Each structure stands twice: as C-alpha cells, then as structure tokens.
Amino acid sequence: MTTIDRQLERIAEDNRIGLMTHIVIGYPSLDESRDLVRTMARTGVDFIELQIPFTDPIADGPTIMKASTEALQNGVEPQQCFDVMRELAAEVDIPLLFMTYYNIVHAMGPKAFCEAAVAAGAKGLIVPDMPLAEEEFEHFYAASEAAGIPIVAVLAPENAPERLKEISATSRSILYLPSRTGVTGAKAELAKHLGDEVAKIKTVTNQPVAIGFGVSSGQHIELIKSAGAEIAVVGSAVIDTLEASGLDGVETFLKELTGACRS
Amino acid sequence: MTFEFIETAYDVDDKGHFGEFGGAYVPEVLRQPLLDLEAEYRQAQADPAFVERVRDLFQNFVGRPTPFHHCRNLSADVGGAQIYIKNEGLTHTGAHKINHCIGQAVLAERMGKRKIVAETGAGQHGLATATISALFGFECVVYMGEVDYDRQRPNVFYMEQLGTKVVPVRDGTRRLKDAAIAAMKHWTTHITDTYFLLGSVIGPHPYPTIIKDFQTVVGLEAQSQFRARTGKDKPDYCIACVGGGSNALGLFNPFLDDADVKLVGVEAGGRGVAIRGDHASKISGKATVGVVEGYKSLFLQNDFGQISNTHSISAGVDYSGIGPQHAYLHQKGRVDYVAIEDDEALAALQALARTEGIIPALESAHAVAQAMKLAKTLDKDKTIIVNLSGRGDKDLFITAKKLTPTKWDAYLKSQIDGE
Numbered sequence: 294m295t296t297i298d299r300q301l302e303r304i305a306e307d308n309r310i311g312l313m314t315h316i317v318i319g320y321p322s323l324d325e326s327r328d329l330v331r332t333m334a335r336t337g338v339d340f341i342e343l344q345i346p347f348t349d350p351i352a353d354g355p356t357i358m359k360a361s362t363e364a365l366q367n368g369v370e371p372q373q374c375f376d377v378m379r380e381l382a383a384e385v386d387i388p389l390l391f392m393t394y395y396n397i398v399h400a401m402g403p404k405a406f407c408e409a410a411v412a413a414g415a416k417g418l419i420v421p422d423m424p425l426a427e428e429e430f431e432h433f434y435a436a437s438e439a440a441g442i443p444i445v446a447v448l449a450p451e452n453a454p455e456r457l458k459e460i461s462a463t464s465r466s467i468l469y470l471p472s473r474t475g476v477t478g479a480k481a482e483l484a485k486h487l488g489d490e491v492a493k494i495k496t497v498t499n500q501p502v503a504i505g506f507g508v509s510s511g512q513h514i515e516l517i518k519s520a521g522a523e524i525a526v527v528g529s530a531v532i533d534t535l536e537a538s539g540l541d542g543v544e545t546f547l548k549e550l551t552g553a554c555r556s
Numbered sequence: 557m558t559f560e561f562i563e564t565a566y567d568v569d570d571k572g573h574f575g576e577f578g579g580a581y582v583p584e585v586l587r588q589p590l591l592d593l594e595a596e597y598r599q600a601q602a603d604p605a606f607v608e609r610v611r612d613l614f615q616n617f618v619g620r621p622t623p624f625h626h627c628r629n630l631s632a633d634v635g636g637a638q639i640y641i642k643n644e645g646l647t648h649t650g651a652h653k654i655n656h657c658i659g660q661a662v663l664a665e666r667m668g669k670r671k672i673v674a675e676t677g678a679g680q681h682g683l684a685t686a687t688i689s690a691l692f693g694f695e696c697v698v699y700m701g702e703v704d705y706d707r708q709r710p711n712v713f714y715m716e717q718l719g720t721k722v723v724p725v726r727d728g729t730r731r732l733k734d735a736a737i738a739a740m741k742h743w744t745t746h747i748t749d750t751y752f753l754l755g756s757v758i759g760p761h762p763y764p765t766i767i768k769d770f771q772t773v774v775g776l777e778a779q780s781q782f783r784a785r786t787g788k789d790k791p792d793y794c795i796a797c798v799g800g801g802s803n804a805l806g807l808f809n810p811f812l813d814d815a816d817v818k819l820v821g822v823e824a825g826g827r828g829v830a831i832r833g834d835h836a837s838k839i840s841g842k843a844t845v846g847v848v849e850g851y852k853s854l855f856l857q858n859d860f861g862q863i864s865n866t867h868s869i870s871a872g873v874d875y876s877g878i879g880p881q882h883a884y885l886h887q888k889g890r891v892d893y894v895a896i897e898d899d900e901a902l903a904a905l906q907a908l909a910r911t912e913g914i915i916p917a918l919e920s921a922h923a924v925a926q927a928m929k930l931a932k933t934l935d936k937d938k939t940i941i942v943n944l945s946g947r948g949d950k951d952l953f954i955t956a957k958k959l960t961p962t963k964w965d966a967y968l969k970s971q972i973d974g975e
Binding site for chain 2: 347348349350351352354358359362365370371372395396397398399400401421422423424426427430446447448449450452460471
C-alpha cells in the first residue's frame, strides 16, 4: 500500500473528503515556502503539491505563473527543490507530491528524476504535459513504476469512458479532474456538472478523484463533496490569501477549508 | 495557380513525430481538440472545394503568385553566384504569414469556429490573423509579448484598426514564446468555440504540418518561376531565415527530396552566439532537446530545463525554440543552419535597398546577408534563391533609429512637439 493509499484510508475512516493544497517552491522565498508547507500540515491538510517552477508552464493560471516567475527570479532550480522536499518530507507526516512540467523531468532524465524524487521523500508526481501518447518515446510512466512513485493523472472534463479507462489503468493513483477546461486559478463559481463527471469516472474505476481548478471556498468544497469526489484541491486561492493577508491569513483560510472537508 | 499538398521523405510520421522531435505534449484537455483538428484537416485536404477556396483566396486576396526577382545589381556588386528573390513582402499584409492564415481560416470556418486566438512576435502573423478575421467576420484576440508589443507598434495599431484585440503579455521573457503560451492557455479556456491559429511551424502536432503545408505554396511557385526564368531545372541553393521556421519550410519543402539543392536556414545570431541570452540561434548556439509549448525540439535552455532569454534585433526570429521538422532536418543533415548577427542583417538590408530597390523585413535581411556571404564563394553560373519573408515597413522604428539615429530622434521629437 502506498503512502497516498494509507492517507486515503484515514480520510475514509473519518468519513470526510481530503484536502490537497499547493505551493510553488521558492515563492515568496525558499524559507517562506517551507513555512507554508508546515502551516498546511499543521492545519490538517492531507496532501501537498510542491511545484518545481518552470519558465514556460502551459497549464498554470496567472497566480501560479507569477509565483513561478518570482521563484525563478529568486534563483530556484530543481536541485534546491529536491532539498526542500527532503527536509519537509522528514518533518511532516502527510504525503508530499512533486508537481512540475515535463521539460524539467526530461532535462534530468525520467529515470533519474523519479529516483531522485523517491529519495527526497516525494510520494507522487503530477506532470500535466506528459501525455500517455508520448510514453513510448519518453518511458516516464515506466520510470515512475520502476522507482515506485505513482503518477497522479490529470483528466479532462468530458473525457469519454473509454479514455477514462485507458488513463486510470496507467495511473493507479489519484485521478485529478479539472473542474473546468482552462488553466488554474480561483473562481467564484464552480461548474455544476461535477456530479455527473465524477459518476462517469466511478463507472470505470474505483480510483479516488481529486477536483481542482477554481476551488477557493468552503462552499466549493461542499460542492465537491456532494459530487462524490474524494479530494478537493486548492492552489491559487492559497497564494492569493498569502498575498492579501500573510501566513496568519493562510492559516485561518485553511482551517475554514479543512473544517468544510470534515463537516 | 501552384498551390497543392505535397509529400516528402521528411514528413511527419503517423504518430505526429519527425524522428525524435514533434509530438503533442499537451495536457489531457487539449488531446481531443488536437485529434479533432487533425481529422478535420485530413478531410479538408482531400476535399477539392477546400483546396479551390484556398487557391482562390491566395490568388485574389493575397496576390499570389508573388514576384520572383533576379537581383542582377546585388549579384554583380557581391560578385559570384546569381541571387534571386522570392518576394513574399508583396503579399497583402506584407509577409508570408498570410499564407497559413488563409489556410487556417478556411479550416476554422469549415470546423464552425467563429473565434480566433493567435500569438505573434514581430506582429506580421498577428496582422495577417487580424486581416483574415476581418475578412471572415471572426472575433479575434492576439497575444503579443510586451517587448514585441512595444517595438512593433505599427502592427499593433493596424491590428486594432482591423478589429482585433491585442493583449500584451507580461509573463516570462515578454517575447514570442510567452505570447504562444498565453494564446494556448486562452485556447484551453475557450476550446469549444475558438480556433487556435498558430503562426509558425511549432506547437503540438498537427500544427507544424498544417502551417508547413500552406506555406509550401512559396516553394512551389519559386520552383516553377525559377525554371521559367532561367531555363534550369533547379537552383543550387535555397536560403531563408528561421525563427520558428515557417517561411523557410515553405521554400524548402518542394526541394527536400532533391539532394542536389542545398538548403540553408539562417538563424538570429544577435550580438554573437557565444553567450546564452545574446542570440536566438538554436543550432549554432548549442540548443538542447526539450519539451516546451507542447512539442519536442531544440530549445535554448539551461542544464535544468529552464528556457533561456534570447536576443535579436528582429522580433520575428527572436525565439528560443525551433520547429520540430527543422530540428529533424538538422539532425538528418538535410539543411545547414547558420547564424547571422544583428549588424550583418542591417548591412544586408541597406545593400538590398540600394542595389535592388527592395527594403526587406529585418528577419529576411538575415537570409539576404547569408546569401551575400555565400554568393562571393561561388561561380557566376551558380544560383541562389532567397526567400524574402516580408517587407521592411514594420521595422521602421528599429531600423531608422539604428541607421539614422540623430535624424530619426529629431523627427520623432518634431512629431510630438509640433502636432
């Protein structure tokens, strides 16, 4: 059983949904991004994505893109991100995942990247621009399997059932469903079709479903819960809160979200 | 009318790759739209009505065939080989970009899409996109890196007059690659009703092939015009500038399977290729294999996979990547890629202007500079075709400031003070 599976069991035992949050390593600074992770873990977050910043992110919305640009301007490179992962994974007892873009993986080599991620204590990988169709050229999924680190597959809203089967067969971990087409970023309204989407996924697989993109309030979490998903993902809204009201503000905000997960 | 679809030994394979390059490295949300685009495009290619519509617009809207000019004076001045120019600057909107815009507009219309999103560097692709959007009645948004937005104001002005919304992109290096990413994100967010009208032979499959196919009209015309003009079967060399590489592939494509015709792609050497950040030359500048903007190719990047800043006097070739088919042609040794620096391009612009009465775009001036260098080394009976991808009007604010700084500053000041 993977660390992610154990965490999912705990969430199920509590009869609630899980919360996954997101940080960009090096934003606003390396120290502050570490503090963010500690705060997240302390307030009861279940999973945290640690994003390795990349110059050309094709799926990031403006908030995360700006954070990545600033992290890169701070001189953050992948090696430091592995160091941050190593330090924090030893410190917090929830699964930490790496999120990045495929060029970062490719530059290091998929095998070396996956092995280094495992050695640093990462429990999963999210690489949205590495599709199944290119696996025969990249061997990234094979490398992750060999290294023993699962890939969180990102779905598309309105994927056909046959496609969902294909993806879930490769993922063997959490399936990440964007709440809408587009890029990341907090939005006031979430799509109403989430229940149908989750039900469709559940007809082909029992794998847990995480819903992200635009999640920014307790009400959104209620909606995700009622849609039948296991995990809500909050990214940009945390950064927006950090900028508006600092780490204390993030703590208050996360308590509201974890409360909504447990309600 | 010469436009037709052709096949070569260097075409994309059935998995969307050119050797190890190409592919479609995109988030899942873009997978189906790209599959749909490819299916629709393959059907369109086989539809005579589609081909006829493109031909008609090429002839009656774009002004094709474009002139093929023997540069007798320049050739004599330089000494050596005979230089011929395929003048895409005389298309409507003044650059080759209109060719793939026409093709994609007809495709978008066929797909029932009424909204267009595009990226642009120098503004020529944006201008051509805005132009066809006006013609077809499409709603159009063009993303442009803030640096390019500032240095290519005339094109921004014209795009706006044509009814297009131009959005300056302040992310990253604020150049073409950042505009391309912003446009791709816009497409992702508006996927159901919007056609992403890409502007070079880059991006995820099938875009590099679609763009190349519509640009091939340049090479097909040049081939038949060369034969008619010289009585010879084929030129010795074809030369074109390469940013992403659309005009170069357009010229090269009909010659790719003929090893006797030497093909030269000219990249932006900027201030010199020795230092990363001073140039945009992927081949001479030792770019490495990467996966960016949805495709695998050669990119100027650091050891960790972060994409580098680039520099060129010319926005249209100031780009950190290169089309995947070019990377493949380089790897196969079919095309030679060289770098021309900013100053050499400016000198070539002046030489062509004074000897032939043609002011090229700064991008194309790189190709002219290489042709002049090469011609000197060849006999008089050798022939070189240069693709002049566009005319130089759009670069006025850069070239005038560089070539006549005092006069130009005085003129600008008089315009501000006097009006």
